[in-house]
Amino acid sequence: MIAIGCDHAAVNLKKAVMTHLDEKGIEYIDLGTDGEPCDYPVMAKAVAEKITSGACERGILLCGTGIGMSIAANKVPGIRAAVCSDCFSTRYTRLHNDANILCMGERVIGQGLALELVDIFLETGFEGGRHQRRVDLIRDMEA
Ligand code: RB5
Numbered sequence: 457m458i459a460i461g462c463d464h465a466a467v468n469l470k471k472a473v474m475t476h477l478d479e480k481g482i483e484y485i486d487l488g489t490d491g492e493p494c495d496y497p498v499m500a501k502a503v504a505e506k507i508t509s510g511a512c513e514r515g516i517l518l519c520g521t522g523i524g525m526s527i528a529a530n531k532v533p534g535i536r537a538a539v540c541s542d543c544f545s546t547r548y549t550r551l552h553n554d555a556n557i558l559c560m561g562e563r564v565i566g567q568g569l570a571l572e573l574v575d576i577f578l579e580t581g582f583e584g585g586r587h588q589r590r591v592d593l594i595r596d597m598e599a
């Protein structure tokens with residue numbers, strides 16, 4: 457199960473991502489917004505807590521740049537949110553960082569690329585090994 461959220465700057469991209477997930481038969485929970493002006497930290501917290509509670513495996517957060525969402529989501533212990541706008545970074549934030557939230561900016565990348573990044577993010581596993589030790593060190597910093 458995927459948790460998805462956006463602010464008013466990324467409603468169109470969220471709709472495109474949800475249609476893409478529908479076509480792939482991937483289940484998700486949409487935590488808003490549907491278009492009303494809102495404050496991105498509210499959606500970031502809602503999506504982050506779906507993951508830390510275990511209700512969802514991963515999340516997708518969308519705003520104008522993706523940056524505000526990532527800053528806010530990363531305040532929640534256990535969250536590793538990565539802003540991505542290229543395939544390489546998206547693949548490696550899964551392989552090496554075990555990122556659990558993908559953040560993207562509707563004002564930064566086109567829909568075609570964004571949907572490709574969603575696929576990479578959801579299909580790429582964590583490498584573990586030496587990278588697990590580094591993720592554990594990040595967890596230690598949260599304690
Ligand atoms: C909203 O105007 C914009 O600030 C927001 O979507 C995001 O880009 C913040 O990081």
